Amino acid sequence: xxxxxxxxxxxVVFDMKIAVAALQGAxxxxxxxxxxxxxxxxxxxxxxxxxxxxxxLILPGGESxxxxxxxxxxxxxxxxxxxxxxxxxxxxxxxGLILLAKEISNDDKRYFGTMDITVRRNAYxxxxxxFGTIDxxxxxxxxxxxxxxxxxxxxxxxxxxxxxxxxxxIVAARQNNQLVTAFHxxxxxxxTLIHEYFIxxxxxxx
Numbered sequence: 001x002x003x004x005x006x007x008x009x010x011x012v013v014f015d016m017k018i019a020v021a022a023l024q025g026a027x028x029x030x031x032x033x034x035x036x037x038x039x040x041x042x043x044x045x046x047x048x049x050x051x052x053x054x055x056x057l058i059l060p061g062g063e064s065x066x067x068x069x070x071x072x073x074x075x076x077x078x079x080x081x082x083x084x085x086x087x088x089x090x091x092x093x094x095x096g097l098i099l100l101a102k103e104i105s106n107d108d109k110r111y112f113g114t115m116d117i118t119v120r121r122n123a124y125x126x127x128x129x130x131f132g133t134i135d136x137x138x139x140x141x142x143x144x145x146x147x148x149x150x151x152x153x154x155x156x157x158x159x160x161x162x163x164x165x166x167x168x169x170i171v172a173a174r175q176n177n178q179l180v181t182a183f184h185x186x187x188x189x190x191x192t193l194i195h196e197y198f199i200x201x202x203x204x205x206x
Contacts, residue, residue: 016203019044019054021080023070025062025095029186033195047075056089056203059096061148061184064121067095068111077112084114089177089202091195097180098151105154115178116157122149137164137172137194144191145171145183152182177206 018034020027022043034041044050044057057080059067071077084090084100092100099111103118124131130148137143145166153170156162164172164181171182172194179202185194 016040016056016199017042017054018056018058018199018203019049019052020058021060021067021076021096023062023074023076024066025060026093026184026186027058027060027062029184030058030060030093030195033186033192036190036192037195037199039199044076044080045074047079050076050079050083054088056091056198057083059090059092059099060186061094061096064095064098064111065109067099068109071099071111081112081114084112084178087177087206089198089206090114090179091198091202092178092180093184093186094148094150094182097153097182100178100180101153102157103155115173115175115180116160117153117173117175117180118155119151119153121151124150124152133166135164135166138197140193143193144188145181145185146187147171147183148187150182153180174202177202 018041020030020041020043022045098119100115101117101119102113105118105120107121132146134142134144156173159175161174162170173180179198
């Protein structure tokens, strides 16, 4: 099928299926974007769900500590980490970014640790705990971004492609099969650019 956006043409295979980690956080909002794009998806809530075949995974925003605890308690952690390490396309927003990060500079906890980035949790402090802006993402300009108690990337390894920098802070990046944003692209209404990028440039390429 094909769907044209104001950014570029989205081409996906008919049988593509995206898994959305529905443990906590803004997973419903990601599902609404996938509905708009006509992409099939299902929720991961238990180990049996994670054992299915799927083409990509979305780790939504929320509370990373709670998500990490639930991933272990529900016996999801090892199977999802293995899939990501073996090339499964994954898109982490906000808390999802933290779950994928190799290092968290202001927290001793580590989660999947599959992406060569160092992040800072709740990095903007109370005054800028939540805010919106418009900036560039990759080759695209005027992209709306919503930040909610967001992290940012302090350091990125050699294999990491930086996609967006806001006020000198790295807020979006890619490493092979992994895409992360510190902001919430699922909370900007009809703008589906970031999800289209994930499908076109990562899912369809792996």
